[in-house]
Structure formats: C-alpha cells, structure tokens
Amino acid sequence: MPADALGDAAWAAITLTLELAGLTTLILLVLGTPLAWWLARTRSWAKGPVGALVALPLVLPPTVLGFYLLVTMGPNGPLGQLTQALGLGLLPFSFAGLVAGSVLYSLPFVVQPLQNAFEAIGERPLEAAATLRASPIDTFFSVVLPLARPGYLTATVMGFAHTVGEFGVVLMIGGNIAGKTRVVSVQIFDHVEALEYPQAHWLAGGMVVFSFGVLLALYALNPTGRKK
Amino acid sequence: MSRILARFNVSFPGFALDLNLDLPGRGVSALFGPSGCGKTTCLRAIAGLEHARGGYLEVNDEVWQDDAQGRFWPTHQRPLGYVFQESSLFEHLTVSGNVEYGMKRVPAPKRQVSLAQAVELLGIAPLMDRRPAKLSGGERQRIAIARALATSPRLLLLDEPLAALDAQRKAEILPYLERLHNELDIPVLYVSHALDEVARLADHLVLLQAGRVGASGPIGELLTRLDLPLAHGDAAGAVIEGTVQGHDAAYHLSRVDFAGGSLQLASTVARPPGQAVRLRVLARDVSLALEPPRGSSILNILPATVLGLSEDSPGQTMVALDAGGARLLARLTQRSVDALALAPGMRVYAQIKGVAILD
Numbered sequence: 001m002p003a004d005a006l007g008d009a010a011w012a013a014i015t016l017t018l019e020l021a022g023l024t025t026l027i028l029l030v031l032g033t034p035l036a037w038w039l040a041r042t043r044s045w046a047k048g049p050v051g052a053l054v055a056l057p058l059v060l061p062p063t064v065l066g067f068y069l070l071v072t073m074g075p076n077g078p079l080g081q082l083t084q085a086l087g088l089g090l091l092p093f094s095f096a097g098l099v100a101g102s103v104l105y106s107l108p109f110v111v112q113p114l115q116n117a118f119e120a121i122g123e124r125p126l127e128a129a130a131t132l133r134a135s136p137i138d139t140f141f142s143v144v145l146p147l148a149r150p151g152y153l154t155a156t157v158m159g160f161a162h163t164v165g166e167f168g169v170v171l172m173i174g175g176n177i178a179g180k181t182r183v184v185s186v187q188i189f190d191h192v193e194a195l196e197y198p199q200a201h202w203l204a205g206g207m208v209v210f211s212f213g214v215l216l217a218l219y220a221l222n223p224t225g226r227k228k
Numbered sequence: 229m230s231r232i233l234a235r236f237n238v239s240f241p242g243f244a245l246d247l248n249l250d251l252p253g254r255g256v257s258a259l260f261g262p263s264g265c266g267k268t269t270c271l272r273a274i275a276g277l278e279h280a281r282g283g284y285l286e287v288n289d290e291v292w293q294d295d296a297q298g299r300f301w302p303t304h305q306r307p308l309g310y311v312f313q314e315s316s317l318f319e320h321l322t323v324s325g326n327v328e329y330g331m332k333r334v335p336a337p338k339r340q341v342s343l344a345q346a347v348e349l350l351g352i353a354p355l356m357d358r359r360p361a362k363l364s365g366g367e368r369q370r371i372a373i374a375r376a377l378a379t380s381p382r383l384l385l386l387d388e389p390l391a392a393l394d395a396q397r398k399a400e401i402l403p404y405l406e407r408l409h410n411e412l413d414i415p416v417l418y419v420s421h422a423l424d425e426v427a428r429l430a431d432h433l434v435l436l437q438a439g440r441v442g443a444s445g446p447i448g449e450l451l452t453r454l455d456l457p458l459a460h461g462d463a464a465g466a467v468i469e470g471t472v473q474g475h476d477a478a479y480h481l482s483r484v485d486f487a488g489g490s491l492q493l494a495s496t497v498a499r500p501p502g503q504a505v506r507l508r509v510l511a512r513d514v515s516l517a518l519e520p521p522r523g524s525s526i527l528n529i530l531p532a533t534v535l536g537l538s539e540d541s542p543g544q545t546m547v548a549l550d551a552g553g554a555r556l557l558a559r560l561t562q563r564s565v566d567a568l569a570l571a572p573g574m575r576v577y578a579q580i581k582g583v584a585i586l587d
Contacts, residue, residue, distance in 0.1 A: 124312065124314075124316045125316065125318060127277050127303070127310075127312075127316075128310075128312065128316040128317075128318070129304075129318075129329075130276075130277070130302070130303035130304045131275060131277075131303055131304075131308065131309065131310035131330075131376070132304075132329050132330030132333060132375065132376075132379060133304050133305075133330055133333035133334060133379060134304055134329075134330075134333055135304050136304075138304075138333070139304075142329070143318060143320075146320040147318075147319065147320055149320075
C-alpha cells in the first residue's frame with residue numbers, strides 16, 4: 001500500500017501525535033529540570049512523597065489518571081473552574097488538555113533519568129566550580145548541564161516515545177476527535193474496531209519500527225558504562 | 229601586619245570543631261593532624277563550603293566571614309583557590325578548558341597570575357588538549373593546582389593534594405609545590421597528615437587534635453618542641469633553613485651555611501651558591517659529645533646548647549638543642565644521657581651523621 005493510501009486521517013493522526021509528543025517533551029524538560037534537581041539534592045522529608053507522586057503514573061492504570069484529570073479539568077473541577085476564569089475555556093477534549101494529560105503521564109520518564117543524572121554528578125564538581133568563582137546558576141549551565149547530557153538524552157527520548165505510545169489517558173480526556181485529539185494509537189483502535197486490518201497494520205507496524213528505532217538510537221548514543 | 233585569622237566553632241554529631249587560628253599572611257601554613265581531627269572541615273569552613281555558624285574569618289585585612297555582623301561571603305565570592313584531595317577536574321572539558329574555567333570568571337584587572345604562568349609553573353603545557361579521563365593521578369592533580377592558581381587567589385587551600393597518590397607520583401608533584409612556595413607570593417594553607425610533606429613545604433605549622441589547635445608556630449620550633457608528639461619517635465627531626473655556599477665536585481659535597489654554622493652534605497647535584505635550601509636532620513642521626521671530638525669520620529660537628537630533655541621511649545631520651553638559633557633534636561640512650569650528665573644549659577658538641585636536603 002503506498003504511503004498516501006494511508007489516508008488523510010492517518011496522516012493527520014501522525015502529525016498530531018508528533019506535535020503532542022514534541023510539545024509535551026519540551027514542557028517536561030523545562031518543568032522536569034528544577035523538579036529533578038530538587039529531588040536529587042534535597043534532604044527534606046518531602047523528597048519521598050514527592051518522588052512517589054512523580055512515579056505514580058508508572059504504576060497507575062492510565063484510565064485512573066485520565067479519569068481524575070477529566071474530573072479536575074471538567075466544568076465543576078477546580079482546574080476547570082480556574083481555566084474558565086482565566087478565559088481559557090475547558091481543557092478536556094482539546095489539544096491543550098491532551099498536552100496537560102501527557103505531561104503528567106510522561107512525567108516520571110523525564111524526571112527520573114534527570115534525577116539519576118544529577119545524583120550521579122554528586123557534590124564535588126559543584127564545590128569545585130564554586131571555588132573557581134562560578135555562581136550556582138553559572139555552575140548549573142557550565143558544569144551540571146554538560147555533565148548531565150546523557151541523562152537529558154535519555155529523558156528526551158523516553159518522554160517523547162512514551163507520549164507517542166499513550167492511549168488510555170488520551171481516550172479518557174481527549175476522546176476521539178479527528179485532527180484534534182485523535183492520535184495514532186487511537187486511530188489504530190478505530191481501524192481495528194472497524195475491522196480495517198490493513199490500515200491498522202500499517203500504523204501499528206510503523207509504531208513498532210519507530211519505537212525500536214528510537215530505543216536503538218538511544219542505546220547507540222548513550223552506551224552505559226562507557227564513562228568512568 | 230598581614231594575618232589570616234579564623235575562629236570557627238561548629239558542632240557536628242559526634243564531632244566538634246573549636247578553632248582559633250592566627251596564621252602568617254604569607255608562606256605555607258600546614259594544618260597537621262591525624263585523620264578525623266578536623267583538618268578538612270577547617271579548610272572547608274575557610275572556603276565557605278561549610279558555613280560554620282558564628283564564625284569569623286579574616287584574610288590579610290579582608291573580612292570574608294563575620295556572622296556577628298551578618299557577613300558570609302559564599303564560596304564563589306571568596307578570592308581563593310582550592311585543591312581537593314581527588315583532583316575533581318571537570319570531565320566534560322579539556323585540560324585547557326579546566327584551567328581557564330576559573331580564570332575566565334575573574335575580571336581581567338584582578339588577574340595577577342597569567343594562564344601562561346600557571347601552565348608553566350605546573351609543567352602542564354603538553355597536556356592542554358587532553359581530556360582529564362586520559363591522565364594519570366599526578367597529572368590530574370597538577371592541573372587542579374594550575375586551575376586554582378589561574379584564578380589569582382589571595383589564599384590557596386590545599387586539602388591533602390598528595391594523599392591519593394603513590395610515592396612516585398608524590399615525588400613528581402612535590403617539586404612543583406615547592407616552586408609555588410618559592411615563586412609566588414600567595415599564602416597557602418596546606419592540610420596533611422604526612423610529616424615528610426609538611427617538613428618539606430611548611431613554614432608555619434598548626435597541630436590539630438580532636439578539633440582543637442594543639443600547638444601553632446614556626447615549623448623549626450614546633451618540630452623540636454619536646455612537649456609535642458612530633459618531636460618523638462623514629463621520624464622525629466629538625467628542619468633548618470640554610471644557604472648554599474659552594475660545592476666540592478671531587479668529594480660530591482655541598483657546603484650549606486645556616487644560623488648555627490656550616491654543614492657539609494653529600495650531594496651529586498651542584499646547587500648554585502646563594503640558593504636557599506631546607507635541610508632535615510633526623511634526631512636519630514645526631515649524637516652528642518662534651519668535648520670537640522678528634523679523629524672522627526663525622527664531618528659535621530656543631531657547638532650547641534642543651535635546651536631540654538624528655539623521655540622518648542623506654543631507655544631513649546630526646547634532647548632539644550639550640551645551635552646558634554637553629555633548633556636540633558638528638559635521640560640518645562638514657563645511659564648516655566646519664567654518663568654525660570646532660571642537663572639544660574650545658575654546652576655540647578652535636579655530631580651530625582646525616583643531613584638531607586629537602587629542596
């Protein structure tokens with residue numbers, strides 16, 4: 001089957017998926033960096049509970065996460081009332097809602113590699129930088145970021161790939177609106193329900209190839225045990 | 229007069245640091261003591277890496293910390309250099325990236341040590357394009373020292389910079405440390421638990437015991453104070469400063485003058501006359517006589533005065549001597565001490581069997 005035989009619907013789903021995953025990953029890297037930094041360095045009692053909260057999406061069924069997101073972002077939920085008060089409307093069944101859901105859903109996949117990378121750097125390079133006149137912010141950009149590069153690579157790939165692969169949360173809070181919330185995984189589900197197996201094969205096979213390629217690239221670029 | 233004044237009183241679980249240091253503002257001051265006596269903590273407090281609450285720190289008339297006045301300069305605002313026990317180089321930068329890292333953060337008008345100078349002093353020019361991961365421990369430590377120097381510090385803190393190295397690497401670095409001492413006018417605080425390093429490098433010595441200052445003073449004086457453990461045991465000995473007067477190539481002997489006279493010592497190297505050298509005379513290499521001995525094979529015989537006596541080990545006595553202002557130690561058997569009836573104030577002749585040049 002030639003590529004354009006996938007149909008406009010499929011291409012729309014692919015584009016939407018990549019946009020969603022890209023935007024989600026970007027937001028997660030920005031938000032995840034301070035969170036991971038704090039988790040890596042704090043001695044506060046709150047480290048345990050916050051760490052557990054971050055890891056929660058790893059173990060919860062996506063439907064549970066999606067359900068609560070739907071409720072909080074809904075017209076009567078606290079977040080829903082806030083977004084309405086701010087004139088943003090309601091998030092469920094919109095692209096913005098999908099992004100918000102994906103950020104929560106993929107949070108541990110970005111925060112944990114970053115936290116591990118920060119912890120591996122340890123205290124000493126930071127102290128050395130301080131004795132060389134680097135302020136804490138300066139140290140972060142000139143020492144921590146370069147040393148944590150492998151962690152950022154892992155976090156980016158995992159965050160992106162995991163968002164591409166989500167299904168349950170999307171279905172719960174995004175529904176199935178073509179061009180707006182219908183991502184590839186939902187599109188495959190549609191095809192299977194409609195017994196359109198050839199179309200489902202193309203998309204599903206594409207996902208397998210994509211995911212394998214991404215992970216292969218990750219391991220090739222970031223071989224463990226090379227350093228030290 | 230320029231001084232380094234530090235008062236720290238910090239309590240940690242199971243350990244308390246209660247220090248009141250008053251050190252000369254130039255030369256090398258060594259903080260010496262066994263592991264766990266608080267040396268490193270003290271150095272970290274001076275660097276501001278630990279905030280010793282209620283502390284006071286003044287370096288050559290500049291107050292870096294005075295908690296009573298609410299002043300605490302964070303580490304990156306203190307004009308210091310710090311060399312850690314492990315070199316702690318930045319692995320993501322080349323050697324030159326490491327050495328330039330601190331220098332770039334010092335405003336140009338405040339740079340007193342040039343990059344070329346730091347590179348030359350530590351002999352690291354051939355390494356500049358290398359990655360830290362590919363270097364030996366000794367090379368890494370030299371780069372760490374150059375990196376600290378390149379920030380033109382007003383105080384250089386060295387935390388056992390040789391402790392993680394084997395004897396060969398140590399011997400490779402010591403000459404560079406001596407050059408720092410001789411060529412730069414930067415006060416150095418040197419933490420060590422190795423007496424040989426301290427004897428070689430330090431001008432001033434602070435003995436730390438369980439978080440407190442046990443004794444503090446010029447090294448020549450402290451090494452020979454009989455009430456301190458330093459002046460006892462097999463490694464006990466004096467350090468004297470001298471000046472090379474000449475070299476006898478036929479006998480491989482150098483003549484060195486010091487406060488108490490002149491010494492001849494075996495040396496295969498002809499040092500230029502006028503060069504300042506530091507000599508180490510071990511207590512076990514010194515014997516005493518009441519009359520100037522004749523027909524002795526010992527070359528160095530100096531008149532001296534007995535300052536004091538103290539039991540060293542069963543049957544062994546340590547004698548402190550003054551030779552024209554320089555301090556010496558002699559370790560004798562108790563039997564010899566009784567036979568000569570040695571007592572403080574007596575005039576004696578010190579026969580020195582071995583002298584080592586330290587630099």
